[in-house]
Amino acid sequence: MNLKTLSEKLGLSQTTVSRALNGYPEVSTATRLRVEEAARQYNYRPNSRAKGLATGRSMVIGQIIPTSIQHEMVNPVFGDFVSGATQALAGHGYDMMISRVLDEDEGKVYRELHARGAVDGVILQGPLVEDPRIPLLREIGLPFIVHGRSTGEAGPYNWVDVNNRRSFQRATRFLLDLGHRRIGLLNGHETMDFARRRRAGYTEALAGAGIAPDPALMASDEMTESFGFARTRDMLALAAPPTAILASSMLAAIGVRRAIQEAGLRMGRDVSVITHDDDLSYLKNGEDVPIFTATRSSVRRAGIILAEKLVALIANPAAAPVTHMLEAELVVGRSTGPVPVKG
Amino acid sequence: MNLKTLSEKLGLSQTTVSRALNGYPEVSTATRLRVEEAARQYNYRPNSRAKGLATGRSMVIGQIIPTSIQHEMVNPVFGDFVSGATQALAGHGYDMMISRVLDEDEGKVYRELHARGAVDGVILQGPLVEDPRIPLLREIGLPFIVHGRSTGEAGPYNWVDVNNRRSFQRATRFLLDLGHRRIGLLNGHETMDFARRRRAGYTEALAGAGIAPDPALMASDEMTESFGFARTRDMLALAAPPTAILASSMLAAIGVRRAIQEAGLRMGRDVSVITHDDDLSYLKNGEDVPIFTATRSSVRRAGIILAEKLVALIANPAAAPVTHMLEAELVVGRSTGPVPVKG
DNA sequence: TTGAAAGCGGTACCAG
DNA sequence: CTGGTACCGCTTTCAA
Numbered sequence: 004m005n006l007k008t009l010s011e012k013l014g015l016s017q018t019t020v021s022r023a024l025n026g027y028p029e030v031s032t033a034t035r036l037r038v039e040e041a042a043r044q045y046n047y048r049p050n051s052r053a054k055g056l057a058t059g060r061s062m063v064i065g066q067i068i069p070t071s072i073q074h075e076m077v078n079p080v081f082g083d084f085v086s087g088a089t090q091a092l093a094g095h096g097y098d099m100m101i102s103r104v105l106d107e108d109e110g111k112v113y114r115e116l117h118a119r120g121a122v123d124g125v126i127l128q129g130p131l132v133e134d135p136r137i138p139l140l141r142e143i144g145l146p147f148i149v150h151g152r153s154t155g156e157a158g159p160y161n162w163v164d165v166n167n168r169r170s171f172q173r174a175t176r177f178l179l180d181l182g183h184r185r186i187g188l189l190n191g192h193e194t195m196d197f198a199r200r201r202r203a204g205y206t207e208a209l210a211g212a213g214i215a216p217d218p219a220l221m222a223s224d225e226m227t228e229s230f231g232f233a234r235t236r237d238m239l240a241l242a243a244p245p246t247a248i249l250a251s252s253m254l255a256a257i258g259v260r261r262a263i264q265e266a267g268l269r270m271g272r273d274v275s276v277i278t279h280d281d282d283l284s285y286l287k288n289g290e291d292v293p294i295f296t297a298t299r300s301s302v303r304r305a306g307i308i309l310a311e312k313l314v315a316l317i318a319n320p321a322a323a324p325v326t327h328m329l330e331a332e333l334v335v336g337r338s339t340g341p342v343p344v345k346g
Numbered sequence: 347m348n349l350k351t352l353s354e355k356l357g358l359s360q361t362t363v364s365r366a367l368n369g370y371p372e373v374s375t376a377t378r379l380r381v382e383e384a385a386r387q388y389n390y391r392p393n394s395r396a397k398g399l400a401t402g403r404s405m406v407i408g409q410i411i412p413t414s415i416q417h418e419m420v421n422p423v424f425g426d427f428v429s430g431a432t433q434a435l436a437g438h439g440y441d442m443m444i445s446r447v448l449d450e451d452e453g454k455v456y457r458e459l460h461a462r463g464a465v466d467g468v469i470l471q472g473p474l475v476e477d478p479r480i481p482l483l484r485e486i487g488l489p490f491i492v493h494g495r496s497t498g499e500a501g502p503y504n505w506v507d508v509n510n511r512r513s514f515q516r517a518t519r520f521l522l523d524l525g526h527r528r529i530g531l532l533n534g535h536e537t538m539d540f541a542r543r544r545r546a547g548y549t550e551a552l553a554g555a556g557i558a559p560d561p562a563l564m565a566s567d568e569m570t571e572s573f574g575f576a577r578t579r580d581m582l583a584l585a586a587p588p589t590a591i592l593a594s595s596m597l598a599a600i601g602v603r604r605a606i607q608e609a610g611l612r613m614g615r616d617v618s619v620i621t622h623d624d625d626l627s628y629l630k631n632g633e634d635v636p637i638f639t640a641t642r643s644s645v646r647r648a649g650i651i652l653a654e655k656l657v658a659l660i661a662n663p664a665a666a667p668v669t670h671m672l673e674a675e676l677v678v679g680r681s682t683g684p685v686p687v688k689g
Numbered sequence: 690t691t692g693a694a695a696g697c698g699g700t701a702c703c704a705g
Numbered sequence: 706c707t708g709g710t711a712c713c714g715c716t717t718t719c720a721a
Contacts, residue, residue: 004461005698016708021700029706048461052404053698055395056713063443068429076642077429082420086411089446098464099444100406103432118347118391120714121441257600264607299419348714359692364716374690396714399697463698 004045065122069129080302087306117145148313159324163309171204178247187245190223231258247275347388408465412472423645430649491656502667506652514547521590530588533566574601590618
C-alpha cells in the first residue's frame with residue numbers, strides 16, 4: 004500500500020492524504036479522521052526511502068562498531084549501549100545503522116556514509132587521546148556526538164561521558180581509607196581517553212595520601228580476561244604484592260578474580276577488588292567486594308542520553324555544543340570496617 | 347556531488363554515467379575510465395535512498411536486539427555476532443539496521459519494517475520452541491534467516507545453528523569419562539530452543555551411562571551471573587553435591603566460579619566446570635578446567651555465515667531452504683587423567 | 690554506444 | 706481546506 008493507491012481509495016489527492024497523516028493543520032478534522040482510519044485499515048506506512056528522498060533526511064543514525072584491534076572482539080556492553088540508544092532514537096523516528104571497519108580507516112567510512120546520505124548523524128565510540136576522527140567529522144560536516152571525550156581536542160564538540168577521573172579517584176580513596184597502601188591498577192590501553200583519565204584519578208588519590216605510584220602496580224592493555232589474569236598474577240608475585248586491585252573492566256576483573264583464587268588467596272580478605280560490574284549479587288551475598296559502578300545499566304543509560312542529545316543536535320545544529328557528564332555510582336560493599344591489610 | 351552534476355562535469359548524460367559506474371557492458375572503455383576517474387576525483391557516492399527508490403531494494407538487513415525480558419540486558423556476545431554479520435554484509439553492499447522492541451510485539455516491528463520498505467531481509471535471534479515469529483515472517487513475505495532453530499516449526503525455514511545437543515552430550519560424556527557421576531546443568535530458559543536442545547544432549551549422555559537425571563542438579567533461568575552463583579551454591583549445599591557443572595553461558599559461569607570459591611572449594615580439583623567461554627588462558631595456565639566452546643569467536647563466525655546465507659537467499663528466493671549446522675569445538679583441558687571425584 | 694524521459698513514493702510550493 | 710505539480714537522485718526502458 005502506497006500513498007497513491009491509498010489516496011485513490013479515499014478519493015482524495017496524495018497531497019491531502021500526506022498532510023492528514025503528517026499532522027498539518029490545514030486539513031479538516033473530518034478528512035483527517037477518515038484518512039487515519041483508512042491508513043490504519045490498510046496498514047499503510049510511508050516508504051522510508053521515498054520520504055527520505057523528498058525530505059532530504061534519512062532518519063538514520065550511524066555507529067561504527069568499536070572492535071578491539073588485536074582480537075577483533077567487541078566490548079560485551081556494546082549491546083547494552085545500542086539497546087538504549089536504539090530505543091531512544093526510535094522514540095524520535097530514527098533508525099540505527101551499524102557499520103564496521105576492517106582497517107584503521109574509519110574516516111573513509113564516515114565520508115562514505117555521509118556522501119551516500121545514508122545517515123543524518125553518527126555516534127562516535129571509544130575516543131582516543133587526540134582522536135583524529137573528531138576533526139574529520141567536523142570537516143565533512145556530519146553531525147556527531149562522542150561517547151567519551153578526547154583530551155587534546157581544541158575545538159568544540161558534543162559529548163556524553165562518565166566521570167572516569169573522579170570515579171577512580173573515589174575508588175582509590177575508598178581503598179586508602181580502608182588502610183590499603185599497595186593498590187594495583189589494571190587499566191585499559193592508555194591511547195584510550197578514558198584510560199588516561201582513570202589513571203589520573205588513581206594517581207591523584209595516591210598523591211593525596213602521600214603515596215608515589217609504583218609502576219609495578221600499574222598495567223594497561225586491552226581489557227581481556229587473560230590480561231587481568233596475567234597481570235594480577237605478576238603483581239601478586241611481587242615482594243610487596245598489592246592488597247587491593249582496581250580493575251577497569253568486567254572481563255579483566257574475571258581474570259583478576261581467577262588469579263587471586265589460584266594464588267590461594269581470597270577476595271575481600273586477602274585482596275580487595277573494585278571493578279566495573281553491575282551484578283550486585285556480590286553485595287547481596289555478603290562477599291566483601293565493593294562494586295565500583297554499574298556498567299551494564301549505566302552504559303544503557305548513556306546510550307539513551309546520548310541518542311537524545313544527538314537528535315536535539317540534528318534538529319538544531321546552531322545550538323551550543325552539548326556536553327553531559329555522568330557520575331558513576333560508587334556502590335560499596337558491607338565492609339564498613341577496614342579490610343585486613345596483608346604485608 | 348550527485349549524478350546530475352557529475353554527468354554535467356563530464357559532458358555526458360546521467361544514463362551513461364550511471365551505466366559506466368554500475369558495470370553495464372554497453373559503455374565504451376574510454377568513457378568508462380573517464381567516468382570512473384571523475385567519480386573518484388569528486389568522491390561521488392550514489393545516494394542510497396535514491397538508488398533504493400529506483401531499484402526497489404533497500405540494501406539493508408534488519409535485526410531486532412535480543413534483550414532479556416526481565417532485566418532488559420543484552421547478551422554480551424551480541425556485539426560479536428553483529429560485528430561478523432555486518433562485516434559480511436558490507437562485502438555485498440548491505441547495511442545493517444538494528445531495531446528494538448519494548449513490548450513482546452516483535453511482529454509489529456517486522457510488519458512495519460517491511461511496510462516501510464526499510465529492509466530487504468531480517469535476522470531472527472533467539473528462537474523459541476514453536477516460535478510464532480517464524481510463521482509471521484513467512485506470512486508477510488519478508489526474507490529471513492534464523493540464528494538457531496525452532497522445535498515444533500513444521501514449515502521450511504532457513505537457519506544457522508550450533509549443534510547444541512551434540513555439544514552438551516559430548517561435554518557430559520567427557521565428564522562421565524573422568525569419573526563424574528553427579529553433574530550439574532545450569533541452563534538457559536527452556537522456552538529458548540537452544541536450552542531445550544542442550545538439556546536433551548545432557549540427559550542423553552547421562553542415560554548412556556545409566557544415570558537418571560536428578561532434578562536437583564538441573565536449573566534453567568535467565569543466564570545471569572547471579573543465577574549461576576545462586577544455583578551453584580544451592581547445588582553445592584546438597585547432601586550429594588555435584589562434582590562437575592555444565593554452565594550454559596559466560597555470565598552464568600562467572601557466578602559458578604564464585605560460588606565454588608566461596609564454598610572453599612577449588613575449580614578443577616573439587617569441582618570441574620565446563621562452560622561456553624573463549625579465553626584459552628585457562629588452559630594455557632594449567633588450570634584444570636576444560637573449556638567447552640569458543641563463544642565469542644564462534645558467535646562472530648556464525649554472524650558471518652548467517653549473513654552470507656541471507657544475502658544468497660535474497661538474491662534467489664526460490665532456492666531450497668538454507669540450513670547450516672556449526673559443530674562446537676570441544677576444547678579440553680590438560681586433565682587427561684581423571685579429576686578427583688569428591689564424595 | 691549514447692541520451693531523453695518515465696518512473697520509484699513521497700513532500701511541499703503555489704493556486705484555487 | 707484541497708489539489709496540481711515540480712522536485713528529491715537514481716535506474717531503466719525505448720529511441721536514436
